[in-house]
Amino acid sequence: MDKHGFLYVCNREFHEVRRWKMGEYNNEGIVVAGGNGQGDQLNQLKNPTFIFVDEDQSVYVSDQINRRVMKWRKDAKEGTIVAEGNRQGENLNQLSEFTGVIVDDLGQIYVADFENDRIMRLCEGKEEGEIVAGGNRRGDRPFELNGPTDLSFDDEGNLYVVDFRNQRIQKFETTL
Template identity: 55%
Template sequence: YRRGESQGIVVAGGNGSGNRLDQLSNPQYVFVDRDHSVYVSDWGNHRVMKWVEGAKQGIVVAGDQGQGHGLTQLSHPWGVVVDQLGTVYVADA
């Protein structure tokens, strides 16, 4: 919801549970940056997704290399924060 609005709009996911770029699986945390891009920790898909304002599908910004503990892998990510320089920080299990 935007302040003062009575109806919300879907800005990330919204196409059922799954692993496509327009889907999420058990999302845990949302972060919105100054450009209104939405970051979601996609727990079930072991990735962090980013939706720029108005996008119909997201962009994988971390993980999506299968569950694991390697440098390019995540294992059930929980929190996500993005700093002013665009660095993505992920709390991972």
Template identity: 45%
Template sequence: MKWSKNATIGIPVAHGQLINANLSSLLRPNSVIVDHMGNIYMWNERNHQITRWLPGTTKGVPVVGGRNAGSKSMELSYPFDLSFDRQGNLYVVDAGNDRIQKFIIDRD
């Protein structure tokens, strides 16, 4: 939910109910972060991926990982947290693989 100053109701910015219906669905979303352009990045508890929600859209787009856990360079296993550095690189705590991964993501 997005809350404007002095608001009495919030504005949903990302939502969903179904798990694995498609890779943009949400169920138990975690660790949300917003970049300098207003894009929302989050991970789902049940999908091994990071999803980006552009401002004004109703559907997320997977940017890293996928439906199943993996240990290859573009795969994740139970991502836990995320952060950006000053250059806009995305860092992901890949808990299931005991590593922290850095991703240079497409900003378009």
């Protein structure tokens, strides 16, 4: 949900993200990302899983099967690729089944890299990201993750990670 009272929902079956105004009923909402069938073109998504909406109502979509994060500016007909997984792997320019996505106030993109058990920070236009949490090895110690799926920031910039296979929420202090 954004600060203007709009609710955003990923529809994986139709490969789209729709937006509704809270309090308005009996409408279908409007497509704000994808909605042109499944695919890898800039106006398409393939299995969108997680979304983040910034202050300008730009929608960031974790486009899981295409292994990319797409940014759809408000009222755009197509998105731009802001992060790519390249070939599946564990190098700093690769992601493996990424899920959750969030963007900080500086425009840095944070992605939950599920199979690599890490959180990556990516900057639009840069070829490599950096590991900000996990990535040591799969585990259950305080500095390890096991299948992170989603993430969020608090007002002080701390990063909270849903550590799925460990059935816990991990808190990491970050510098924004």
